[in-house]
Amino acid sequence: MPHRLAVPHSLLLAALFAAAASAQKPTFEWQKRAASIDYGSVPLGKHSLAELPIGGSWRLGANQATVLRLAMPAIVGEAVVAPGAYTVQLQRTGEVACSLVSGEGVRIDGPLGKAAKPTKKLVIDWLKDGAPKASSQAAKLVVQFGDNEWSGGMTFPGSKTVPAGGWKLTVFSLPAELVAARGGKPVPVAALQKDDESGFNLMLGKDDAQLTPWSKPAAMGRPGAGAPAATEADAGTTGAVEALTLDKPTSRAHVELLKASLSKGELVVELAFGDEAVRVKAPEPKDGKDAKGR
Numbered sequence: 001m002p003h004r005l006a007v008p009h010s011l012l013l014a015a016l017f018a019a020a021a022s023a024q025k026p027t028f029e030w031q032k033r034a035a036s037i038d039y040g041s042v043p044l045g046k047h048s049l050a051e052l053p054i055g056g057s058w059r060l061g062a063n064q065a066t067v068l069r070l071a072m073p074a075i076v077g078e079a080v081v082a083p084g085a086y087t088v089q090l091q092r093t094g095e096v097a098c099s100l101v102s103g104e105g106v107r108i109d110g111p112l113g114k115a116a117k118p119t120k121k122l123v124i125d126w127l128k129d130g131a132p133k134a135s136s137q138a139a140k141l142v143v144q145f146g147d148n149e150w151s152g153g154m155t156f157p158g159s160k161t162v163p164a165g166g167w168k169l170t171v172f173s174l175p176a177e178l179v180a181a182r183g184g185k186p187v188p189v190a191a192l193q194k195d196d197e198s199g200f201n202l203m204l205g206k207d208d209a210q211l212t213p214w215s216k217p218a219a220m221g222r223p224g225a226g227a228p229a230a231t232e233a234d235a236g237t238t239g240a241v242e243a244l245t246l247d248k249p250t251s252r253a254h255v256e257l258l259k260a261s262l263s264k265g266e267l268v269v270e271l272a273f274g275d276e277a278v279r280v281k282a283p284e285p286k287d288g289k290d291a292k293g294r
Helices: 009-022 177-178
Strands: 028-030 031-042 067-069 074-076 078-080 086-087 091-096 096-099 107-116 121-126 135-143 148-157 157-163 167-171 187-191 198-205 208-213 239-241 252-263 266-274 276-283
Touching: 031 121, 031 198, 067 107, 074 107, 091 148, 096 135, 096 148, 096 167, 096 276, 121 157, 157 252, 167 252, 177 187, 177 198, 177 266
Parallel strands: none
Antiparallel strands: 028 031, 031 067, 067 086, 074 078, 074 148, 091 096, 096 107, 107 148, 121 135, 135 148, 157 167, 167 187, 187 198, 198 208, 208 239, 239 276, 252 266, 266 276
């Protein structure tokens, strides 16, 4: 029988403390919702972001996968990233450009340049980008490593939360033009939750709507691979969308909640945006009686 090496208790505690100290989770809060990024800090040594070759990727940290967690949509250009958790990497896309990417379709482009103040380790943080505008807040995710810095911009919309049959329904004030242009690509207009760590996105399509579970992190270093398979309990549901005719029609610059209810296993949500108004009906998710048990 091989001899097992005994590790002194003090050394084990020191190792655990060092691992915990390297784990970082900077968070950006907006209207009681949050965006955060989990990463393991790594010392600079002799490396820099500039040595990442064009087309190459870095998992952006040490010891653990780097995970972007969103409890609200992130508007990136004409795309809307749905709430959920995404394993991300930094990809060099040009001489002075990088993108934060995931296998689930997240892509946040930004410039790569010199940092105003060099760091001795990897530092990732959020910055507010100007004052709030039309119930939304622009932000930047900034990655610093030695003399180099990358930043990617996004906008977080405002929201309104109402009770819905034992759940909380949060409707996001997305720009009306983004929702009106959804075509065959559904847009996350709301989140249905029973706790702060998980939920279902109400994805509004042109002819139907889906309640889809928040995405979970993929395997370390391999965005889009190894994520836990969805079970019947958290696979979500599909519902119908019908146009509404309002008594007093008006053009709205952002998505507005008109009415919401959840009873007898059916979620009903009425929304207005731009010159449109719709009623969404979708079955309650199968784990609706025990969302925290997922």
